Amino acid sequence: MKVTPAVNTFVGRPVERVEDLRYLRGKGQYLDDLQKEGQWCGAVLRSSVAHGRLVNIDTKAALDIPGVHAVITAADLPSVIPTIPFRRPNPTIAPYAQPVIAVDKVRYVGEPIAFVLADSAEIAEDALQFISVEIDTLDPIVDWRASENGATLLFDSTQTNIASVFEARSGDAAEAFRAAPYVRRERFSVQRHTAMPMETRGLLAEWDEATSHLTVWGAAKLPFFNRRAMAGMMGLQETAVDYLELDVGGGFGARGEFYPEDFLVAFSAKHFKRPVKWVEDRREHFLAIAHAREMEAELEIACDLDGSILGMRGTINVDIGAYVRPNGMTPVRNVTQFIAGPYRIANLAFDGRALVSNKTPAGTYRGPGRFEGCFFCERMIDLAAKDLNLDGVDMRRRNLLTQADMPYALATVSPNDGFAETACDSGDYRTTFDQCLNEFGWQEKSPLNGQCIDGLYHGIAIGNFIEGGAAGPRESAKIELERDGSVSVYVGSSGVGQGVETIMSQIAADALEISLDRIRLFHGSTSNLKEGFGSYGSRGTVMGGSAVLVAAKEFLAAFQDAAAERLRVPSDQVTVEGGVARTRDGRSVPLIEIAALELISREATYHGSKQTYTFGAAAVHVSVDPKTGRVNILDYVTVDDVGRVINPLTLHGQVVGAAVQGFGGVFSEHLQYDSSGQLLVGSLADYMIPISTDYPHIRAISLEQYPSPNNPLGAKGAGEGGIIPVGGVVVNAIASALRSFGVEPRSLPLTPPHIWQLIQETKS
Amino acid sequence: MNITLSINGARIEVDVPPRMTLCDALRQKLQLTGTHIGCEHGVCGACTIIVNGRAVRSCLMLAVQASGATITTVEGLAHGDDLSPLQAAFRRHHALQCGFCTPGMLTTLHALLTEEPYASEERIRDVITGNLCRCTGYIPIVEAALDAREAYQRSRESAPL
Structure with missing residues (x-):
């Protein structure tokens, strides 16, 4: 047997991805690639009205179409229609839960009203137009002010459209503002947009009558929670349900939460004892996937004249759409807790209010509440620096957290949804800031600020961010020795396209001291492990990787015991290295030999509820055409410290890809509604995600100077950091470029017409 | 309708409904699921295949229009066991x-x-x-x-x- 290389051969190296081999050949297995013998295909009839009372649904004509087998409406479900469970319950949100199918009322365009089952997707879709639905329309609420006003209530059982208020507090903000020599008040807003993965959502469910077992394919993000939710709603034991992962065409926080269709597909499969498959089309995706980001903040900052930030406070009104979805409160909680970001601000008081409206329910999208909070905070700092006649760079450095501040407690949030208290774990946040200034060439570029060159105005800006990772409480992994000497590693983290197979294999290979090609990695599916969590909140690598380490330790101990028995010596006289157990007198037995004799299998759990905080800075150089309002990104540099780099190739991919998504959110992506609650975008031709020519100038550097003390890997998570700072720095750079006009943008998106209009307003 | 075409070097005859798109025919009739459907309105390009040497969106083309065509899909790009x-x-x-x-x-x-x-x-x-x-x-x-x-x-x- 080949002696395997020393420790840490794979972690930290740009290992080419294992999963690429099948993706590049067209051999990936995505949900729609899966067919089951005898399957029925589903199509969802969705409300075309934003708000109204359901009077009648007539499905007869649809049922007459050849190939249509059934049409399910609320009348066909159990008398109490299940609602979708919350991931993080809190005391006030229960009445705002979404029923799996509309009952009595519809509350957004796109809400499921009926589910057609037919021989093919085409027939099911054809049948939709033969279902007639009578709805008495009600006044739609399409913005948070109308929601707050409460003249129309979305839920008859409630007294208010405010589903929840999160309060974040630190120090004594009232006193700080009373005493401060400088205070400024501002209003900012971010538009509704969303993740828009390239693969639409879909599910396939099969009920096995003989074993009373439900299998659901198409799991993503958090299969174990969804299994629990599904079992509860279907009245089944948890072990009677499995959620299986296939290849996933992008998640970004939106895919994989429990959606109404999850239940409709599974219920139909069980009810009709047929495999049932449903795949969303793109237009449907716009109406049905969780929306995100729509919020308006009214904020105040208090400073000393030297630029020390004494306090921040304010209210953030979040339009969460028609219902509280499983993770619908996460952005609301996050924005209150993370507005102050990486800055040492002792006195904070924020209220984040979740207001319902007649729009698609909101959920998480990469950097939920953090992208928005960073935009608010960085704008506020630049505006304050201008007032105080201070350099924005100096002001930021003065307030950045340093290693001496660690661990640094962030504002405490109530109600407590599991993340009430959290603390930044390690790092001197000035290191990434300073390196970013250097890499960007801040000194050299500074003279360009506000200059007009060939008709274009130039501006630069820099900002800082933190990214919360490692959401607890635990994650599991199992390591099994196969007969041929290979090792199967099972991990609860799920794959959403980020390369979990490669990353976990690297960690396992190093921990077991064997080569990468001897490891087979299985992830996500509930059939792999007794318990697992998944990949969200930048936790996949940190929590799953740590679980692999814990399991590897137990696996190696078991190998040591087995080898000692073979070698007839006490276990403590055997050492294990490089996949070989050796005695002091030079006898040895390799893992591969044990494999033929006995099965070693160890399942272990890593517990950790302390979050990790990747930190970093981003700088940007823009030019703005005042005649068209068009912005060019001439240079964008981001420097972050992720604690520990597992794979620089995939890490770099995460950061750059997230940054480009951020540009989409700043400039072009907008889920706009009209006053009747109709969504005005329905295709990728009018919802404009970035294309290849838009943002080619991005540089990303990742450091590992400050490993996290909170997990054995030292890793901090890196899926979201790339997107968080984009709004703040880009808008500040545009403001700098247009300072001769006095333009100070306060709301996104900054489309060319929006910027052009801001310029015109200052002229008049 | 019966159509005959060449896909990844193989001559293939397939029976397709007149309204079936080329991408659906590849995926559902021929199990060539490497061609992905991202939007079905010709914007995302995930379903692009090569028809008679040119990159074409297979969601905007009916299968019957491909009769007699020479097609390369993603499954036809690798050289045997090696990646191209x-x-x-x-x-x-x-x-x-x-x-x-x-x-x-x-x-x-x-x-x-x-x-x-x-x-x-x-x-x-x-x-x-x-x-x-x-x-x-x-x-x-x-x-x-x-x-x-x-x-x-x-x-x-x-x-x-």
């Missing part, structure tokens, strides 16, 4: 994450570089504006294509068109 130079460059540059847009990117770029093995960075960028990728930010895709050009240049020299 373009595929290998994609892997080396981490030009794919979730892999969903990848088949369309590969076919688009394969068609381009076969015809224009000296395509400039600007040209490459411009051509893939018709293919949406939500993961990578496109930068590594352009790098991979630039890196793969040499192999296309060599095969052009050894077998002039």
Whole structure:
């Protein structure tokens, strides 16, 4: 047997991805690639009205179409229609839960009203137009002010459209503002947009009558929670349900939460004892996937004249759409807790209010509440620096957290949804800031600020961010020795396209001291492990990787015991290295030999509820055409410290890809509604995600100077950091470029017409 | 309707309903599920295949229109067990994450570089504006294509068109 290389051969190296081999050949297995013998295909009839009372649904004509087998409406479900469970319950949100199918009322365009089952997707879709639905329309609420006003209530059982208020507090903000020599008040807003993965959502469910077992394919993000939710709603034991992962065409926080269709597909499969498959089309995706980001903040900052930030406070009104979805409160909680970001601000008081409206329910999208909070905070700092006649760079450095501040407690949030208290774990946040200034060439570029060159105005800006990772409480992994000497590693983290197979294999290979090609990695599916969590909140690598380490330790101990028995010596006289157990007198037995004799299998759990905080800075150089309002990104540099780099190739991919998504959110992506609650975008031709020519100038550097003390890997998570700072720095750079006009943008998106209009307003 | 066409070097006869799109026929009738459907309205480019040498959106074409055509899908790009130079460059540059847009990117770029093995960075960028990728930010895709050009240049020299 080949002696395997020393420790840490794979972690930290740009290992080419294992999963690429099948993706590049067209051999990936995505949900729609899966067919089951005898399957029925589903199509969802969705409300075309934003708000109204359901009077009648007539499905007869649809049922007459050849190939249509059934049409399910609320009348066909159990008398109490299940609602979708919350991931993080809190005391006030229960009445705002979404029923799996509309009952009595519809509350957004796109809400499921009926589910057609037919021989093919085409027939099911054809049948939709033969279902007639009578709805008495009600006044739609399409913005948070109308929601707050409460003249129309979305839920008859409630007294208010405010589903929840999160309060974040630190120090004594009232006193700080009373005493401060400088205070400024501002209003900012971010538009509704969303993740828009390239693969639409879909599910396939099969009920096995003989074993009373439900299998659901198409799991993503958090299969174990969804299994629990599904079992509860279907009245089944948890072990009677499995959620299986296939290849996933992008998640970004939106895919994989429990959606109404999850239940409709599974219920139909069980009810009709047929495999049932449903795949969303793109237009449907716009109406049905969780929306995100729509919020308006009214904020105040208090400073000393030297630029020390004494306090921040304010209210953030979040339009969460028609219902509280499983993770619908996460952005609301996050924005209150993370507005102050990486800055040492002792006195904070924020209220984040979740207001319902007649729009698609909101959920998480990469950097939920953090992208928005960073935009608010960085704008506020630049505006304050201008007032105080201070350099924005100096002001930021003065307030950045340093290693001496660690661990640094962030504002405490109530109600407590599991993340009430959290603390930044390690790092001197000035290191990434300073390196970013250097890499960007801040000194050299500074003279360009506000200059007009060939008709274009130039501006630069820099900002800082933190990214919360490692959401607890635990994650599991199992390591099994196969007969041929290979090792199967099972991990609860799920794959959403980020390369979990490669990353976990690297960690396992190093921990077991064997080569990468001897490891087979299985992830996500509930059939792999007794318990697992998944990949969200930048936790996949940190929590799953740590679980692999814990399991590897137990696996190696078991190998040591087995080898000692073979070698007839006490276990403590055997050492294990490089996949070989050796005695002091030079006898040895390799893992591969044990494999033929006995099965070693160890399942272990890593517990950790302390979050990790990747930190970093981003700088940007823009030019703005005042005649068209068009912005060019001439240079964008981001420097972050992720604690520990597992794979620089995939890490770099995460950061750059997230940054480009951020540009989409700043400039072009907008889920706009009209006053009747109709969504005005329905295709990728009018919802404009970035294309290849838009943002080619991005540089990303990742450091590992400050490993996290909170997990054995030292890793901090890196899926979201790339997107968080984009709004703040880009808008500040545009403001700098247009300072001769006095333009100070306060709301996104900054489309060319929006910027052009801001310029015109200052002229008049 | 019966149609006959050549796909990835094999002559194939298939019975398709008149309204079936070419991408549905490839995926459902021929189990060539490497061709992905991202939007069905010709914007995202995930379903791009090569029809008679040109990159074409298979969601905007009916299967019956492909009668007699010579088609290459993503499944036809690799050389036996080895990745093609373009595929290998994609892997080396981490030009794919979730892999969903990848088949369309590969076919688009394969068609381009076969015809224009000296395509400039600007040209490459411009051509893939018709293919949406939500993961990578496109930068590594352009790098991979630039890196793969040499192999296309060599095969052009050894077998002039």
